[in-house]
Amino acid sequence: MRRPLLAYALPVLIGVLLAIVLLNTFPQLLGPPQSSPPEPPPAVEAPSELNQPASRATPEVRQAEPLSRMQGPVSYSEAVEKAAPAVVNIYSSRVVALEEHPMMSDPFFRQFFGDDVPSQQRFLSSLGSGVIVSEDGYVLTNHHVIDGADEIQVALRDGRETLAQVIGTDPESDLAVLRIDLEDLPVITLYDTEDVAVGDIAMAIGNPFGVGQTVTMGIISATGRTHLGLSAYEDFIQTDAAINPGNSGGALINAEGALVGINTAIFSRSGGSQGVGFAIPTRLAHSILDDLVTQGRVIRxxxxxxxxxxxxxxxxxxxxxxxxxxxxxxxxxxxxxxxxxxxxxxxxxxxxxxxxxxxxxxxxxxxxxxxxxxxxxxxxxxxxxxxxxxxxxxxxxxxxxxxxx
CATH class of the missing domain: 2.30.42.10 (PDZ domain)
Incomplete structure (x- = not known):
């Protein structure tokens, strides 16, 4: 029985040994090898400016920062609401003597009138605007608004009205300071006009043509305007915000509701606004206000x-x-x-x-x-x-x- 088993075992053993030798010699006979992650290529040092050829050097470029665009507001109502209560309407009146008719100097004709001689006087009234600049009741306006007035009435936006006292005037800058005696007055904030720039938003608040308080908008068109022939001392802010008769003495404000100037004059061929208006800068107006209040005159x-x-x-x-x-x-x-x-x-x-x-x-x-x-x-x-x-x-x-x- 052993002989037949030995006869089969010997060929099997030789076959197994032969298979081991073949597999060691040709491993791919077992199938495709299991993939392994490839090794990264050796790092290559980037060439520096020192070892690059001069003709291939990367140019130095200034990279601009991303634009920071501030979205403009869709309304300036907050700025107007902040400033408008401090802008007042000014009504001035004066008595003007009329030239007497030559016939009235003749006693023969005067006897027919007795004591009922027709009055030789009449009242002239004008309107303008002003700005309340202190809780003490000081109001800035233009000299030409109240020049020669016998009575000056100031009307606030909240409906209050009162007579004003003239503290002082300065014809050479066309500014005047009034005072009103009322409680809880709204006061405007003053802005340093050294920081005003061409292109800034500007709004004019006043009483054009006597229609009531009105707001118009534009930009600052120029600063430091002189040689206009409007006054002896000129340093005007120019704006295209519509300024019309009655706006004189009113406020020119910025987008935050602060006062940048006192509206004073316009250039016009028709008498209406043509986009060339002028305002006295706040810095000059404040200086004149101080002189008129403390000294009673402007010291120059x-x-x-x-x-x-x-x-x-x-x-x-x-x-x-x-x-x-x-x-x-x-x-x-x-x-x-x-x-x-x-x-x-x-x-x-x-x-x-x-x-x-x-x-x-x-x-x-x-x-x-x-x-x-x-x-x-x-x-x-x-x-x-x-x-x-x-x-x-x-x-x-x-x-x-x-x-x-």
């Missing part, structure tokens, strides 16, 4: 001269290389300039070391100097350049500053 520096801008022809006649400075055409007797020895015909080139490029700007700069201060001047007289020191005086009323020519 003054040289006591009348000046004329230099044209190229005048510059050539005075031997100047460029048309800069101003020609002194008149000197006020016993004024600061006269005491310092200035004469008509002198050319004023510099004030306090600063060249005069614009006569009106120079006049405003001098007005800001405290009276009594010593001011160095540079003048040209008969072709010679002179240095003169002058003690600044206080600018008197117009009737007291007539120059000698």
């Amino acid at each position: 520096g003054w040289l006591g001269i009348e000046a004329q801008e230099i044209t190229p022809e005048l510059a050539a006649s005075f031997g100047l290389q460029a048309p800069r400075g101003v020609v002194i055409s008149g000197v006020v007797r016993d004024g600061p300039a006269a005491r310092a020895g200035l004469r008509p015909g002198d050319v004023l080139l510099e004030v306090d070391g600063r060249p005069i490029l614009d006569a009106r700007v120079a006049m405003s700069d001098i007005a800001a100097i405290q009276p009594g201060a010593t001011l160095p001047l540079t003048v040209v007289r008969s072709g010679d350049k002179l240095s003169i020191e002058l003690e600044v005086g206080e600018r008197p009323p117009p009737q007291l500053r007539q120059p000698e020519r």
Whole structure:
């Protein structure tokens, strides 16, 4: 029995050994090998600017930040509601004497009227606007709104009305300060006009044509406008917010409801708004308000001269290389300039070391100097350049500053 088993076992053993040898030699005979994650390729260091060819260097570019766009509001009602209660309507009236008819001076005709002689007076009324700027009842408005008025009535938006007292006026800036005696007054917030920029939203609040309080909107079109011939001291904010008769003295506010200016004038060929309106900046108005309330007048520096801008022809006649400075055409007797020895015909080139490029700007700069201060001047007289020191005086009323020519 063992022999037949041995006869079968030997071939099986040889087959198993042969299979082991084949599998070790050719493992793929068992099927595809199990996949394993591929090894990452060796890291390659990015070339730096130092080892790159000059012609392939990456240019340095300034990358702009994403635009930050602030969405404009769909309504300015909050700003208006904040400012409008402090904007008042001003009604001024004055008695005007009419010219008497020549017949009334004849006793023969007067006897027919007895004591019932027709009145030779009538009332004239005008309207404007104003802005309450303090809880004490001070109101800013324009000088021309209340000029010559015998009675001034102020009407608030809440329906209250009262008579106003004139604290002071400044015709040279066209500003006036009134005072009203009422309790719980709404007060507007003042904005520093140094921060006002062209393109800012602006709204004008006033009483145009007497229709009642009205709001118009536009932008700040320009700042520092001068040479308009509207007043002696000009530094206007220009706006295209509609300003019409009756808006004078009203408020020009920004998008937050703060006061940036007192509406004063318009340029118009028809009498209505054409998108060119002017307002006195808050900073100037606040300065004049302080002077009128505390001093009773506006205190300005003054040289006591009348000046004329230099044209190229005048510059050539005075031997100047460029048309800069101003020609002194008149000197006020016993004024600061006269005491310092200035004469008509002198050319004023510099004030306090600063060249005069614009006569009106120079006049405003001098007005800001405290009276009594010593001011160095540079003048040209008969072709010679002179240095003169002058003690600044206080600018008197117009009737007291007539120059000698």
